[in-house]
């Protein structure tokens with residue numbers, strides 16, 4: 001099912017993800033339709049498969065991005081209790097998912113993409129500049145791309161470190177649910193994170209980590225995946 005969603009155009013790809021129930025929420029579908037994957041994937045952008053973007057990184061498959069957004073949705077959308085959602089995208093790579101989530105957070109929302117490889121930080125921003133929406137998000141500071149070690153989360157200069165993010169997406173496989181990420185999750189908040197079960201990268205699962213309004217943490221193992229690892233930055 002997951003791999004059957006390839007299409008001949010962006011609309012085709014998203015309609016196939018919808019038909020195959022990889023996207024089930026109309027708001028998620030609308031956000032994906034607004035972002036042309038051709039501006040982010042270097043080849044065959046409408047295939048439902050990952051593609052290399054250099055530096056040992058990949059743009060994940062569309063069905064993976066779809067399941068991440070569907071899972072994080074309640075914490076990404078603005079609401080009465082959460083008028084300005086703050087979303088952290090760790091391992092932003094191509095910038096594609098950062099853009100899709102920026103379509104959902106609303107005027108007052110913020111999405112920060114963190115990369116530990118500077119050329120990939122720059123690639124995300126360059127790709128986003130290809131569309132009018134993307135340029136507007138960058139100019140209005142709805143989206144920021146930063147260089148840093150995502151295992152430590154992200155704090156802008158001058159911001160308090162406590163309870164910063166409504167939603168955290170981790171785009172590379174972690175050795176553990178890093179304590180600093182959990183600390184930076186708001187109460188309530190949700191993290192979508194692939195975790196390496198055996199420390200060797202052979203077995204990875206997505207974990208959905210919820211912090212409730214009282215700060216109580218619940219971890220749910222969702223499904224098996226294959227992500228590139230969350231690592232130290234390569235030496236230059």
Ligand code: SAH
Pocket residue numbers: 055056057058059060090091092093094095096097114115116117120148149150151171172228229230231232233
């Ligand atoms: N979500 C992106 C990229 C996924 S690949 C997309 O779909 O396009 C995983 C990314 O995580 C790579 O770009 C890699 O450089 C980045 N990464 C790996 N370890 C990291 C770390 N410690 N801190 C920040 N980014 C990291």
